[in-house]
Amino acid sequence: MPDLGFQIEHAETVPYAATPTVCFRMRVVNGTAGEKLHSIALRCQIQLEVTKRKYTAEEQKKLRDLFGEPERWSQTLRNMLWTHVSSVVPAFLGETTVQLQVPCSFDFNVGATKYFYGLGQGEIPLLFQFSGSVFYQNGDGALSVSLISWDKEAKFRLPLQVWRETMDTYYPNSAWLCLRRDAFDRLYQYKVRNGIPTWEQTLERMFEVLEAEETLTS
Numbered sequence: 272m273p274d275l276g277f278q279i280e281h282a283e284t285v286p287y288a289a290t291p292t293v294c295f296r297m298r299v300v301n302g303t304a305g306e307k308l309h310s311i312a313l314r315c316q317i318q319l320e321v322t323k324r325k326y327t328a329e330e331q332k333k334l335r336d337l338f339g340e341p342e343r344w345s346q347t348l349r350n351m352l353w354t355h356v357s358s359v360v361p362a363f364l365g366e367t368t369v370q371l372q373v374p375c376s377f378d379f380n381v382g383a384t385k386y387f388y389g390l391g392q393g394e395i396p397l398l399f400q401f402s403g404s405v406f407y408q409n410g411d412g413a414l415s416v417s418l419i420s421w422d423k424e425a426k427f428r429l430p431l432q433v434w435r436e437t438m439d440t441y442y443p444n445s446a447w448l449c450l451r452r453d454a455f456d457r458l459y460q461y462k463v464r465n466g467i468p469t470w471e472q473t474l475e476r477m478f479e480v481l482e483a484e485e486t487l488t489s
Contacts, residue, residue: 272417273405274302275311279397279427280368284437291375291441297425299457300366309406309414311360315371316400319351319386320426333389336380350398353383357403377438377447385432392401394428401425 278298326327326334331341339345353373355445355480376384387395401423409415450458462473 272303273306273308273326273407275405275419275423276300276302277399277423277425279371279399279425282427282429283434284433284440284443285372286440288372288374291377291437293318293373293375293429293437295371295373295427296368297371298366298368298435299363301363305364306358307362307364307408309362311403311419313358313401313403313419315356315358316402317353317356317373318398319353319383320396320398321351321386323346324393327391330389333391334386337385337389341485351382351386353397353459363457366428375434375437378444378449379446380449387431389429391480392431394430397427397429398423399427403489 276299278300279295280295281299283294285294299311322336322432331344335341338344356371356373358365358369358371378384379427401419402421403419405417405419407415407417458473461467461477462470465473465476467473467476
């Protein structure tokens with residue numbers, strides 16, 4: 272019966288995918304010697320181990336939207352789900368290296384995006400938890416199927432720069448913001464009513480008005 276081990280070795284940006292994607296190079300090892308694996312239908316849950324790194328004062332400010340005030344972080348900091356991905360590992364004997372491609376969202380309504388964006392430097396501790404089915408040739412030569420043990424996992428520290436390069440590749444000098452339809456309609460009407468050509472100039476105009484009102488009331 273297969274005894275699989277997983278190790279994440281490297282991560283890099285996929286430059287021409289349909290959506291922002293980080294590719295993780297993963298080594299898969301079968302501890303059962305001489306056993307041929309026909310394929311693996313692999314599922315992977317990736318979690319952010321947010322308690323496994325330190326945060327600067329500036330990062331703590333940016334992450335208040337997620338975790339609250341730093342005084343409460345002993346209660347609010349918990350592993351966060353990043354995403355689920357699936358992959359098919361082709362036939363191999365002994366060990367193989369495959370690519371695990373992980374789509375990344377730049378939606379700031381998503382907690383993982385807020386977390387990545389709030390970090391200033393360093394690495395992101397990740398926990399990969401595996402499940403799925405293994406198709407292999409048993410000792411009698413027959414095709415057999417077994418489930419991947421629930422305790423199979425791998426850790427990896429993703430350089431923050433990889434995530435930033437991914438976002439810069441797909442959204443150069445820009446960010447993606449999702450608004451409720453009614454809020455967008457109000458913003459659009461303001462833009463048209465004032466003859467403002469771009470969305471950036473629309474927001475800048477609104478900020479100027481707000482700052483002027485704050486100055487008058489202070």
